[in-house]
Amino acid sequence: MSLDVAELAENMLTAFKGSLADKWPEIKTYAEAESKKLAENFLMIETLKRSGEINEAQAKLHHEIQRNATRSVLLAIEGLGLIAVEEAINAAMDVLRDTVNTALGFSLL
Amino acid sequence: MAMIRRLLCKPNRWISVVGSCLFVLLLSGCMASLVSDYDENTDRAVTELHKEFETFFVTLKTQTDQPDCHYDNHKTFYIESAVSVSSIEIRASAIDKNEKTVEQIGLLKQSMNTLQQLHELSCLSEGQIESLQSSFNSMFTAILRLELAKKRSS
DSSP states (O other): OOOHHHHHHHHHHHHHHHHHHHHHHHHHHHHHHHHHHHHHHHHHHHHHHHSSSSSSHHHHHHHHHHHHHHHHHHHHHHHHHHHHHHHHHHHHHHHHHHHHHHHHTTTTO | OOOHHHHHHHHHHHHHHHHHHHHHHTTTTOOOOSSSSOOHHHHHHHHHHHHHHHHHHHHHHHHHSSSGGGGGGGHHHHHHHHHHHHHHHHHTSTTTTHHHHHHHHHHHHHHHHHHHHHHHOOOOHHHHHHHHHHHHHHHHHHHHHHHHHHHHHH
């Protein structure tokens, strides 16, 4: 059996897309839940300021913490995305490995 | 020898074998690794620090409008948690391809300093504690979420 580059590329792409599609809903659910919580907390800080429970200086410090929390969630989403891409690349590499090994007739990769 | 002779007599087959060998050279040891592996110590230390924060917030909630709510009564928490987060940061920094986690821990450390400044200004009200608890929970969840995802992909 010889290597069919077009078929191999197509199979690798299918594996890549499939792996990414598997991971994406999980990341999306997390991003949605955290966005809601962060927005609610932002509103809570504004309410505390308007009611006079905290002053301008305290509100600034609360916002700093809130901003850091938002940034941390975004970093997690970025990291989860990278892991999903990594797994998708490896799924495509598995297809390549299987195809090459089959074409050669022995386990080379 | 006979096999080499047969290959030399068939150029297409020869090209195919050379091409495959190049693939092998190109791909061997080339499994994609974009993010560091899971680190059990980071997971455990962050979980432990989260527990200390939860205890701190729950305790503060019972102390609003009481003399115990003042910063001076909670200095030990700030000192101990600062030591813990520095230790987590050092370990995370020593791990290759761990930039996102290192940055997350840096943000947590920064937020702890800000929390300390807030507490030094005055006792924290119930509303403030709710807000802070929510922010810190988001940060701890984000760090652990990423760390556990590394475990699944390892």
